[in-house]
Amino acid sequence: DAKTTQPPSMDCAEGRAANLPCNHSTISGNEYVYWYRQIHSQGPQYIIHGLKNNETNEMASLIITEDRKSSTLILPHATLRDTAVYYCIVRGGPNYGQNFVFGPGTRLSVLP
Amino acid sequence: DGGITQSPKYLFRKEGQNVTLSCEQNLNHDAMYWYRQDPGQGLRLIYYSQIVNDFQKGDIAEGYSVSREKKESFPLTVTSAQKNPTAFYLCASRSGQTNTGELFFGEGSRLTVL
Numbered sequence: 001d002a003k004t005t006q007p008p009s010m011d012c013a014e015g016r017a018a019n020l021p022c023n024h025s026t027i028s029g030n031e032y033v034y035w036y037r038q039i040h041s042q043g044p045q046y047i048i049h050g051l052k053n054n055e056t057n058e059m060a061s062l063i064i065t066e067d068r069k070s071s072t073l074i075l076p077h078a079t080l081r082d083t084a085v086y087y088c089i090v091r092g093g094p095n096y097g098q099n100f101v102f103g104p105g106t107r108l109s110v111l112p
Numbered sequence: 113d114g115g116i117t118q119s120p121k122y123l124f125r126k127e128g129q130n131v132t133l134s135c136e137q138n139l140n141h142d143a144m145y146w147y148r149q150d151p152g153q154g155l156r157l158i159y160y161s162q163i164v165n166d167f168q169k170g171d172i173a174e175g176y177s178v179s180r181e182k183k184e185s186f187p188l189t190v191t192s193a194q195k196n197p198t199a200f201y202l203c204a205s206r207s208g209q210t211n212t213g214e215l216f217f218g219e220g221s222r223l224t225v226l
Contacts, residue, residue: 034214043116043202043217044155087154099170100215102147102155 003027003090009107012082018075020106022088025069031092033064034100035073037084044087044102047073078110114139118203118218125190125197125225133188133221135203144186145204145215148172155202161186190223198225 005023012018024033034049048055048062050071055062061074075082087105116137125131137144143162147155157170161180175194180186186205190197200222204215 036215041200041220041222043204043219044215045217046214049214099145099157099160101157104152104154 003031003101004088004103006086006088006103006106008104009109011109011111012075012078014080014110014112015077018078018082018108018110020073020075020086020088020108021070022073023070024088024090027068027090031090033062033068033071034089034091035060035062036087036089036102037082038087038105039081039084047086078108080110080112082108083110084108116203116205116216116218118201118221120221121219123221123223125223127225128192130192131190131197131223133190133201133203133223135186135188135218136184137186137203137205137216138184139205139207139216140183141205141207141216142183143206144180145206146170146176146178146186146188147202147204149200149202149220158188158201197223199223 032049032051035047036044038044047059048057050062064071085105085107087102089100119134145160146158149155156172158176159170159178161167164183167178167180177189200220202220203218206215
């Protein structure tokens with residue numbers, strides 16, 4: 001079973017920041033938070049991952065609360081091409097044997 | 113360019129027929145995975161392989177079979193025993209050597225049973 005809870009859908013205006021929440025209240029100390037997104041009828045694409053510190057890359061920022069029970073993926077300037085389903089996944093570190101469990105995710109619609 | 117290639121992209125099958133979906137990667141990844149996705153749903157793990165000549169059942173392996181004879185290839189056979197095979201099938205791979213370990217996905221194969 002997925003260890004995360006996400007809202008089923010969200011809207012965001014083009015050019016504004018999109019903030020996608022994820023609840024993972026049962027996360028354990030050695031588990032990372034990963035984010036992927038899936039544009040319609042394509043394979044999912046890796047976005048970012050983190051353990052406890054905030055992370056930023058060219059695609060997005062990941063903010064993890066101090067107690068690690070929730071996180072937020074931030075797309076700083078959303079474009080129409082960011083319309084996709086976003087998956088938040090909790091999993092043991094890169095070399096752990098755990099598999100990635102994809103729940104239903106959040107369907108983000110970026111509106112012109 | 114390095115990546116994962118799935119074929120065919122679209123496939124139609126009559127009931128009672130087996131069909132094999134191809135997945136090839138040139139990323140030199142050790143682990144490979146097959147997922148199934150139904151409309152509006154997340155991905156469910158069918159089979160995975162951490163190393164050549166070894167593979168493990170995922171959450172929904174019944175009615176499917178795989179082989180891993182080469183590092184680059186991980187074909188999935190959808191057998192006639194799979195009761196509801198119409199779905200979008202995704203292959204993925206990952207390296208155990210990087211410090212991120214993220215999955216890389218192919219573009220998927222859409223199977224429709226007529």
